[in-house]
Amino acid sequence: MKSDLVLGYAGTVVRSRVRIRSGALASLGAFTVATTGASRTVVVTDSRVGPLWGAAALRSLRRAGLETTLVTVPVGERSKSAAQLARLWDAFAAARISRADTVVALGGGVVGDLAGFAAATWLRGVSWVCVPTTVLAQVDSSIGGKTAIDVPSGKNLAGAFHQPTGVLVDPDVLATLSARHVRAGLAEVVKKGFAVDAKLFAWCERNLDALADGEPDALAGAIERAIRVKAAVVKADEREREGGVRTALNFGHTLGHAIEAAHGYRGLLHGEAVAIGMRAAAELSQHAAGLSAESRTRLEAALDHLRLPVTMPRTPLRALLAAMANDKKSAKGDVRWVLTPKIGVASVPRAIDHSLVRAALLHAGARG
Numbered sequence: 001m002k003s004d005l006v007l008g009y010a011g012t013v014v015r016s017r018v019r020i021r022s023g024a025l026a027s028l029g030a031f032t033v034a035t036t037g038a039s040r041t042v043v044v045t046d047s048r049v050g051p052l053w054g055a056a057a058l059r060s061l062r063r064a065g066l067e068t069t070l071v072t073v074p075v076g077e078r079s080k081s082a083a084q085l086a087r088l089w090d091a092f093a094a095a096r097i098s099r100a101d102t103v104v105a106l107g108g109g110v111v112g113d114l115a116g117f118a119a120a121t122w123l124r125g126v127s128w129v130c131v132p133t134t135v136l137a138q139v140d141s142s143i144g145g146k147t148a149i150d151v152p153s154g155k156n157l158a159g160a161f162h163q164p165t166g167v168l169v170d171p172d173v174l175a176t177l178s179a180r181h182v183r184a185g186l187a188e189v190v191k192k193g194f195a196v197d198a199k200l201f202a203w204c205e206r207n208l209d210a211l212a213d214g215e216p217d218a219l220a221g222a223i224e225r226a227i228r229v230k231a232a233v234v235k236a237d238e239r240e241r242e243g244g245v246r247t248a249l250n251f252g253h254t255l256g257h258a259i260e261a262a263h264g265y266r267g268l269l270h271g272e273a274v275a276i277g278m279r280a281a282a283e284l285s286q287h288a289a290g291l292s293a294e295s296r297t298r299l300e301a302a303l304d305h306l307r308l309p310v311t312m313p314r315t316p317l318r319a320l321l322a323a324m325a326n327d328k329k330s331a332k333g334d335v336r337w338v339l340t341p342k343i344g345v346a347s348v349p350r351a352i353d354h355s356l357v358r359a360a361l362l363h364a365g366a367r368g
Helices: 024-036 049-063 082-094 109-124 135-141 171-176 179-195 198-206 208-212 216-236 245-250 253-262 270-288 293-305 317-325 354-363
Strands: 002-008 015-021 040-046 067-073 102-107 127-132 146-151 154-161 166-169
Touching (some): 002 216, 015 024, 015 216, 024 049, 024 127, 024 171, 040 082, 049 067, 049 102, 049 171, 082 109, 082 146, 109 127, 109 135, 109 146, 109 154, 127 135, 135 171, 135 179, 135 216, 154 253, 171 216, 179 208, 179 245, 179 270, 179 293, 198 208, 198 216, 208 216, 208 293, 253 270, 270 354, 317 354
Parallel strands (some): 015 166, 040 102, 102 127, 127 166
Antiparallel strands (some): 002 015, 146 154
16 A cells, blocks of 8 residues: 655645555655655654664664654653653753754654644744554544643643644554554544545445454555545644634544543543544434434444444543533533534534533433
């Protein structure tokens, strides 16, 4: 599989080159030089990915003539913190990273969010290259330039739009993922289909057996299709403006992020929490946006086929409501939901009647 995309955005000079290719990690050095022109880089990875792919990344970068430093952060959402951000700044200073140099993020969504935000804020912005190593990161967070850390008040509340100069997607690295992580990542593919692109959702339905089994060809197909859908959305609405099309990608995230926050980002994987959030959003869509019962059933069947959770772990309703009130999609104190009147079309985020929301949360497993 070989595919190259070049994404240009209105109002910015940055053009992201996205390369999707089996075995692409071996060409990371040449790709980084070609997309950034840098001679020095800091590679940011985590304690799980580093031992698996760090040596190959460093070897390729150094072979291309780049002076390279490796920084490893602890695995998990808790690394998206102000403390780890400051640690990266110190590493950039020690490595003498200038505006002519670059940052490479090697890992999943946490590493991409953290390293991308560090690049956005170092010297008021240096280039960065994203090398996503999970299904979730390859199909979603690596595309679009959203970078952020979490703060005590909520997830991704401190961040910046900072487009990566290059995104190198190598499906071969997914071989080291557990089946659970693969399925959780596929929740985001289903989301893009259900909320944005009906053809993608239909493709997922036709390939559910192969996707659930993690077959490499099916995963590669899902990755490329999801990236193309995400890229089209981002090109139309880079900064997620009020009422813009990019808000559709938050389908399922209002509750999903709240579940994660209520559990201290432990237990459920991001895609699992989003799957629960999508089920609740589909229920609300049926009651408040005109989604057909048949379409809701199709979504639930796809999520069931991928063995994604139906209900959340024991979670107090009050904790969920507090977390949702801090969500970045909230406005004037109202929690807003992205709903879908039909498959492939999502609405602008809106406030929903509290009684409907409460019923949907209880149905999703919240404890009143």
